[in-house]
Amino acid sequence: MDGPKIMFTIPLFGGIAVTETVTNSWLLIVVVFILCKFLTSNLQKIPKGKQVLAEKYVTMITGLVKETMGEKKLHYAPYIGTLMIFSALGSLMSLTGLRPVTGDLNTTVAWAVVTFVLIQMTKIKANGFLGYLKSFADPFPVMLPINIVSELATPVSLSFRHFGNIAAGTVITSLLYTALAALTNIVFRGFMPVPIFQLGIPAVLSIYFDLFTGFMQAFIFSMLTMAFISNAAE
Amino acid sequence: MERAIILAASAVGAGLAMIAGLGPGIGEGFTAGKACEAIGRQPEAQSVVTRTMIVGCAIAESTGIYSLVIALILIFMNPLLGML
Numbered sequence: 173m174d175g176p177k178i179m180f181t182i183p184l185f186g187g188i189a190v191t192e193t194v195t196n197s198w199l200l201i202v203v204v205f206i207l208c209k210f211l212t213s214n215l216q217k218i219p220k221g222k223q224v225l226a227e228k229y230v231t232m233i234t235g236l237v238k239e240t241m242g243e244k245k246l247h248y249a250p251y252i253g254t255l256m257i258f259s260a261l262g263s264l265m266s267l268t269g270l271r272p273v274t275g276d277l278n279t280t281v282a283w284a285v286v287t288f289v290l291i292q293m294t295k296i297k298a299n300g301f302l303g304y305l306k307s308f309a310d311p312f313p314v315m316l317p318i319n320i321v322s323e324l325a326t327p328v329s330l331s332f333r334h335f336g337n338i339a340a341g342t343v344i345t346s347l348l349y350t351a352l353a354a355l356t357n358i359v360f361r362g363f364m365p366v367p368i369f370q371l372g373i374p375a376v377l378s379i380y381f382d383l384f385t386g387f388m389q390a391f392i393f394s395m396l397t398m399a400f401i402s403n404a405a406e
Numbered sequence: 407m408e409r410a411i412i413l414a415a416s417a418v419g420a421g422l423a424m425i426a427g428l429g430p431g432i433g434e435g436f437t438a439g440k441a442c443e444a445i446g447r448q449p450e451a452q453s454v455v456t457r458t459m460i461v462g463c464a465i466a467e468s469t470g471i472y473s474l475v476i477a478l479i480l481i482f483m484n485p486l487l488g489m490l
Contacts, residue, residue, distance in 0.1 A: 329468055332472055333468045336471035336472065388464055395461065
């Protein structure tokens with residue numbers, strides 16, 4: 173199983189490689205934009221049809237933000253909603269055969285770095301800059317390296333959890349396809365030009381690896397982001 | 407010759423790394439048991455307990471996933487070969 177294919181190279185600064193992940197992200201942006209335009213067209217006071225879906229999602233996100241972060245931080249709801257949609261749809265892309273966007277460590281590290289910056293900004297805003305620097309030496313000054321490591325471990329663990337789950341799913345799926353092709357060869361002894369055993373068994377496993385894991389990891393990433401930011405504020 | 411040693415050691419290392427799959431298995435089984443006890447004690451809290459259990463399991467799974475990433479890197483994208 174290889175890394176993402178390089179689609180083309182921008183000839184600046186010694187060649188920036190534009191990989192499959194970046195082009196799939198562009199496709200994801202276009203799909204989410206079209207989805208938003210479609211769901212919010214023709215809004216009415218009493219929702220019916222597709223507006224029910226949009227309102228259900230917004231209600232779920234604002235409910236989660238209110239429950240985890242409190243009433244005063246409701247302005248984080250658009251960011252959390254966008255993060256959850258991009259993460260869920262980015263992982264579900266493997267159902268269409270494209271390489272999932274979150275199966276590349278770069279994507280999840282980018283989101284985790286944004287969360288890290290938000291956490292540090294919230295801490296500085298709550299305690300002031302000097303209080304922020306002093307909080308690394310709580311409760312004893314000996315704890316300074318331990319506190320720094322535990323701060324840096326937050327984005328590392330966030331990004332690796334998300335990437336590891338999705339990438340392991342893609343590796344296991346590709347291994348399963350290879351195994352089923354070899355099984356076809358053994359059973360039919362070369363009479364079957366098409367690997368017919370690949371025809372339905374991977375779909376059953378993809379219910380766990382693609383659907384369940386994709387939604388679960390998106391939800392966990394967003395919930396942990398909210399929990400860390402609200403922890404940093406007190 | 408050195409390449410063979412590095413490849414063999416990476417394969418053994420990848421296998422040893424997956425011993426860490428023991429931890430999440432035990433921990434999440436324990437969690438599921440506690441969730442079943444809680445549901446048995448108060449059946450109308452079933453959906454909240456189930457949701458909390460799933461979230462807790464996904465977080466406890468993290469260290470198992472870290473070891474899987476190390477094993478996959480050692481097998482498929484070995485960085486030690488370039489340092490020969």
